[in-house]
Amino acid sequence: MRIESTNEFVIRFANxxxxxxxxxxxxxxxxxxxxxxxVSPKNIFPSNIQGLxxxxxxxxxxxxxxxxxxxxxxMVAINGQTLKQDYESIVPGGYFLxxxxxxxxxxxxxxxxxxxxxxxxKMCIENYTNPRQRQLFKNxxxxxxxxxxxxxxxxxxxxxxxxQFARKEKLIAPNIxxxxxxxxxxxxxxxxxxxxxxxxxDNVGDAIIIDGNSATGLGxxxxxxxxxxxxxxxxxxxxxxxxxxxxHKYRIEDDSGQNKFAILQAEDELSAVGMAIGANWNxxxxxxxxxxxxxxxxxxxxxxxYFAEIPLVVVDVQRSGPSTGMPTRTQQSDxxxxxxxxxxxxxxxxxxxCDPADCFEMTAQAFDIADRLQTPVILMSxxxxxxxxxxxxxxxxxxxxxxxxxxxxxxEQLDNLTERWGRYLDVDGDGIGYRTYPGTHPTKGSYFTRGxxxxxxxxxxxxxxxxxxxxxxxVRKWETAKQIAxxxxxxxxxxxxKVAAIFYGTSAxxxxxxxxxxxxxxxxxxxxxxxxxxxxxxxxxxxxEHDTVFVIEQxxxxxxxxxxxxxxNFGTKRMRSILNIxxxxxxxxxxKRKIELMLNGxxxxxxxxxxxxxxxx
Amino acid sequence: xSYLKSTFRHPESQTNSLGYTRSFYExxxxxxxxxxxxxxxxxxxxxxxxxxxLEPHKIAKMSGIGCSSKTPAYFLKSSxxxxxxxxxxxxxxxxxxMANKDLTYIGVSGDGDTASIGMGQFMHLVxxxxxxxxIVMNNGVYGLTKGQDSATADVGSASKxxxxxxxxxxxxxxxxxxxxxxxxxxSFSGDKNQLVPLIKGxxxxxxxxxxxxxxxxxxFNNNASSTKAYEWVRDHKEATGKVDLVPEAQEITVSQPxxxxxxxxxxxxxxIQLQRLPNSLDIQxxxxxxxxxxxxxxxxxxxxxxxxINPNSKQTHEIxxxxxxxxxxxxxEDLCPGSDVLEAINEALx
Numbered sequence: 004m005r006i007e008s009t010n011e012f013v014i015r016f017a018n019x020x021x022x023x024x025x026x027x028x029x030x031x032x033x034x035x036x037x038x039x040x041x042v043s044p045k046n047i048f049p050s051n052i053q054g055l056x057x058x059x060x061x062x063x064x065x066x067x068x069x070x071x072x073x074x075x076x077x078m079v080a081i082n083g084q085t086l087k088q089d090y091e092s093i094v095p096g097g098y099f100l101x102x103x104x105x106x107x108x109x110x111x112x113x114x115x116x117x118x119x120x121x122x123x124x125k126m127c128i129e130n131y132t133n134p135r136q137r138q139l140f141k142n143x144x145x146x147x148x149x150x151x152x153x154x155x156x157x158x159x160x161x162x163x164x165x166x167q168f169a170r171k172e173k174l175i176a177p178n179i180x181x182x183x184x185x186x187x188x189x190x191x192x193x194x195x196x197x198x199x200x201x202x203x204x205d206n207v208g209d210a211i212i213i214d215g216n217s218a219t220g221l222g223x224x225x226x227x228x229x230x231x232x233x234x235x236x237x238x239x240x241x242x243x244x245x246x247x248x249x250x251h252k253y254r255i256e257d258d259s260g261q262n263k264f265a266i267l268q269a270e271d272e273l274s275a276v277g278m279a280i281g282a283n284w285n286x287x288x289x290x291x292x293x294x295x296x297x298x299x300x301x302x303x304x305x306x307x308x309y310f311a312e313i314p315l316v317v318v319d320v321q322r323s324g325p326s327t328g329m330p331t332r333t334q335q336s337d338x339x340x341x342x343x344x345x346x347x348x349x350x351x352x353x354x355x356x357c358d359p360a361d362c363f364e365m366t367a368q369a370f371d372i373a374d375r376l377q378t379p380v381i382l383m384s385x386x387x388x389x390x391x392x393x394x395x396x397x398x399x400x401x402x403x404x405x406x407x408x409x410x411x412x413x414x415e416q417l418d419n420l421t422e423r424w425g426r427y428l429d430v431d432g433d434g435i436g437y438r439t440y441p442g443t444h445p446t447k448g449s450y451f452t453r454g455x456x457x458x459x460x461x462x463x464x465x466x467x468x469x470x471x472x473x474x475x476x477x478v479r480k481w482e483t484a485k486q487i488a489x490x491x492x493x494x495x496x497x498x499x500x501k502v503a504a505i506f507y508g509t510s511a512x513x514x515x516x517x518x519x520x521x522x523x524x525x526x527x528x529x530x531x532x533x534x535x536x537x538x539x540x541x542x543x544x545x546x547x548e549h550d551t552v553f554v555i556e557q558x559x560x561x562x563x564x565x566x567x568x569x570x571x572n573f574g575t576k577r578m579r580s581i582l583n584i585x586x587x588x589x590x591x592x593x594x595k596r597k598i599e600l601m602l603n604g605x606x607x608x609x610x611x612x613x614x615x616x617x618x619x620x
Numbered sequence: 621x622s623y624l625k626s627t628f629r630h631p632e633s634q635t636n637s638l639g640y641t642r643s644f645y646e647x648x649x650x651x652x653x654x655x656x657x658x659x660x661x662x663x664x665x666x667x668x669x670x671x672x673x674l675e676p677h678k679i680a681k682m683s684g685i686g687c688s689s690k691t692p693a694y695f696l697k698s699s700x701x702x703x704x705x706x707x708x709x710x711x712x713x714x715x716x717x718m719a720n721k722d723l724t725y726i727g728v729s730g731d732g733d734t735a736s737i738g739m740g741q742f743m744h745l746v747x748x749x750x751x752x753x754x755i756v757m758n759n760g761v762y763g764l765t766k767g768q769d770s771a772t773a774d775v776g777s778a779s780k781x782x783x784x785x786x787x788x789x790x791x792x793x794x795x796x797x798x799x800x801x802x803x804x805x806x807s808f809s810g811d812k813n814q815l816v817p818l819i820k821g822x823x824x825x826x827x828x829x830x831x832x833x834x835x836x837x838x839x840f841n842n843n844a845s846s847t848k849a850y851e852w853v854r855d856h857k858e859a860t861g862k863v864d865l866v867p868e869a870q871e872i873t874v875s876q877p878x879x880x881x882x883x884x885x886x887x888x889x890x891x892i893q894l895q896r897l898p899n900s901l902d903i904q905x906x907x908x909x910x911x912x913x914x915x916x917x918x919x920x921x922x923x924x925x926x927x928x929i930n931p932n933s934k935q936t937h938e939i940x941x942x943x944x945x946x947x948x949x950x951x952x953e954d955l956c957p958g959s960d961v962l963e964a965i966n967e968a969l970x
Binding site for chain 1: 708710711713717722744941943956970
């Protein structure tokens, strides 16, 4: 019994972290991509530097379903600590490749899977002398074996080695040797033993492959960010590292060699966001990147920026909470705390990117929207999007694009004013006043920025009427935000159906796949991908058109569902949650199964996780 | 108490080299208690900026939360001001300074805002050496919340509530010196002759300059048992010497025959001039000043004046090599590499 499939399967690598496995596994993933076959890699790693279990999953998908599918067809089991669990998790008909230097324990008795033993440790000892090389090349050897088992083009792999080590030439030969050792061993012992294969296609088009955090950092550079205050926190750290890398490459002043950016590693997240606020107040584009615990710390400052109306961009790469939670596992569980961040009546603009191209575009756009609205914009990425490589449409930039700095008066405009200027005076009816940067004019346009109650002219006030009027103006501004923030993507599969699904961010791809599967079975479900908060009125209309609306997301409490109910005042009955909170990316097969059960009227838990009533992998 | 500010000005008020009168540097009417030390500090800031002919709109006034942090409303009405959140003025000023290196940043804070809730930010501000003047209006007590001890209150000192403070005080000057600040001074709100030149020197200094200014709270901590009361400070303060800031060209003379004169050239050519006794502390030695502060504490003295200066101090922009043009003046041409570069980036990701 064996699974037969070309270009549609899931392979999982079980490794020990700190052994160089992620780069080898990435090499396999990139090789599939370079053969023109869409691919989706996921690194499932521990909050640890060395010695704990780590998994790397690659979905080979010529149909371009880039979300997580669920289930494992092929397991490369290199970690003794998890060997049994890995062995058990393979679907019937699947494959198990292990290091046969040590034989399998006696209780490994499945007869519904295909087992490939390779003496990886022994081969390394025989061919390499350096202990670190013996560890690293074990990974490369199994990649070579996979090339044989899957009938891949071997030169794609050797070319990648040559590209990767172009500047360290002496590493090329030992890497290629490792690939050949694995390839030849598999050719000799397991010729034609595997029903899975990768065959060249032309299905990736002009796509690129990159992690979301790098795309976000690049977007910040294109968006004109110059000041970044930040505090290291997984999984957001690589946003700032990418921003810094791109700035060092593209933001050095030609004549002086000096930096056209300032990046400061702060003492904590409070300081990080304070720096970003100070920079924006002073007319530069400043941002910070963080994750849930940092967002909690930034909450007081987010209230200041909301109330004093200072533009700000915060990138929240969400991870599993609450508290420290699972720092290296993904979730979408900061939805409510970001949307209503800070005490008092506050609402924050949030964007929900779903792939690296979104990360790039939405980050650059966030600076324009923050300047236009004079308020924070929070980019709600997550660990799955931020830290994994994703195949994505390429980045695009229109050179005609001008930065929209919003309503800012210069000295000449201040001189030409015919009416008294008020920093918070709503002269245009959109709730947004005109601001000035410090240092603009010797006698006009200065004002006092404060988080305490103020009137239209920025003067401190405890006057009830002035306070209320200011709070109402902020609601008018919120209405403006609905029009200019990214609009939802609504797709009607069928005009008649009364069933719909809403999702956002990294829940989108697995959801689309699940719904395609249901459509193939004749169950038509319309979709709405939310891209921003505040919600565009079209989302409310979309919900009203349907009797059942599944809200698919990655948190325990159905946070987006609650946010929708709260903002639109809909009854709760039609809004049904489908939830994943195990820290793993959302899986299409599980969503599909769950919707089928719910539509059948079965009383099931909303969770798609392994411990729920629905069978897992 | 007054609730309106008089707008009458003497028609022949003296003007500075910019043609502005002193009143141009004033702010709104103070709402602090009558006799509050903070109002005197505001007056000294006004005086220093007026005498130095600083353009008010090229100054940014930064503060946190508390009585002291309200004062930016009471000076330099033509400057932008930012009253941020409690203890977080340092980070906001850091970001503002990164955005525009050409403004003068005057931050005012209190002992609660700096030594308690803002201690972390304060310390990191010092070690980054942000180019700014940081004035602590230090009264040893929380005023707006009505009289709790602060972290700078001396052991045994009792505020109006009458309960002696049990915990060791923070010495912000010692901290600033050990964290590398290149300009550290202590003064007293009641001594304008000393405070005004110290503020001028702080403005001229390249990098972080702190003035820990004892500024009594007349309402909650001006009683006989307090070591932050007017009377106690007047009786126990001991100046390190007489400080003045002089432009480059001016001739320097010693006013007292038994004193020596020290001049220290600042990065822009102006001089700090210090008249002092021959055996007093060496203000360019961290070890010397830390020992003197310790001695003064033992003798129940408040050492005032310029305590430490490092004229070669390098501010943050020099440390991180930012461009000469302020970052907030850079546009798309400077910041965005454009579509061709992006296409090359795309290609490298295939």
